[in-house]
Amino acid sequence: TYTFTIAVPFDKELEIRKLSMPLGSGYLAAAGKADFKDELSLQLAANNVPIDLLAALTGKEVAITGSLNGVVNATGKTDNPDVQLSLDLEGPTYNGVKMDHVYAMVTMKDWQIRIRQFLVQRGTYKGTIYGQAPFSAIFPKYEVGEDRNVNLKVNLSEAGLGVLPLLNPAITAGEGPLDGIVEITGPLDNLQAKGTVSVTNGSL
Numbered sequence: 503t504y505t506f507t508i509a510v511p512f513d514k515e516l517e518i519r520k521l522s523m524p525l526g527s528g529y530l531a532a533a534g535k536a537d538f539k540d541e542l543s544l545q546l547a548a549n550n551v552p553i554d555l556l557a558a559l560t561g562k563e564v565a566i567t568g569s570l571n572g573v574v575n576a577t578g579k580t581d582n583p584d585v586q587l588s589l590d591l592e593g594p595t596y597n598g599v600k601m602d603h604v605y606a607m608v609t610m611k612d613w614q615i616r617i618r619q620f621l622v623q624r625g626t627y628k629g630t631i632y633g634q635a636p637f638s639a640i641f642p643k644y645e646v647g648e649d650r651n652v653n654l655k656v657n658l659s660e661a662g663l664g665v666l667p668l669l670n671p672a673i674t675a676g677e678g679p680l681d682g683i684v685e686i687t688g689p690l691d692n693l694q695a696k697g698t699v700s701v702t703n704g705s706l
Contacts, residue, residue: 518544526552528569536580546574553594568594568604585610599664600624613637613647617654627662627679631655639690652693654686663704678704 521532528550536542548556551570572589591604602625607618613636620631633654638645663676684697 525555526550528552530556534576538580540580541578542576542580542583544576548572553591565598566594566596568592582612583610610637612649614649615640622665624662624664627660627664629661629665629680630657632657633686636690650690652686652688652690656684656686656697658682658684658699663701676704678702680704 515538516536518532518534521530523530528548530546530548530551532544532546534542534544536544548570553566553568553570556570557566569592570589571592572587574588575586576583578584585608587606587608587610589604589606589608591601594601594604601622603621603623605619605621605623608620609616609618614634615637616634617632622629631654633652635652635654636647636650638647638650639652658680659682661680663678663680665676665680679702680699681702682697682699684695684699686693686695688694
């Protein structure tokens with residue numbers, strides 16, 4: 503059952519009074535307003551949504567499963583919104599690699615994405631990413647914003663080789679602890695990675 507009430511005078515404002523879309527065992531919900539020439543105030547929430555069904559809405563084939571909970575708030579100018587995003591993925595699997603938990607807290611202002619925390623956990627191992635990157639780093643078709651520099655820190659001090667298949671499908675399995683920190687900095691067309699990573703009694 504789909505429930506929605508939307509007012510759309512396209513020359514002025516989109517108003518979502520109520521929208522609820524069941525997906526599998528969960529649902530998506532949205533409410534708010536967006537003035538196409540001025541400001542917006544929108545909220546989107548996901549509760550126990552199967553990630554593969556949500557990925558299917560993009561029209562792309564993504565080898566991912568699991569359940570998604572999260573909230574996205576967008577406010578401010580329509581052509582330069584402020585965004586706050588909180589996501590929690592339970593038991594996700596990507597490229598055949600199962601994780602226990604993925605958690606993200608992200609904001610965006612002036613088209614700069616600020617990763618407050620991005621955590622991937624698998625068993626006793628976990629890796630974190632934080633820092634900032636331009637919107638076009640994730641969506642290259644949209645060249646927006648003036649700052650095109652990346653400044654990310656990847657903390658592998660509690661990570662394991664089991665995460666490598668996430669990065670390269672040619673690696674089918676990995677075992678053993680990782681340790682280190684890698685910093686990724688510079689403009690999008692000239693990124694540099696610096697850091698030290700060590701492996702103890704690992705195997706691929």
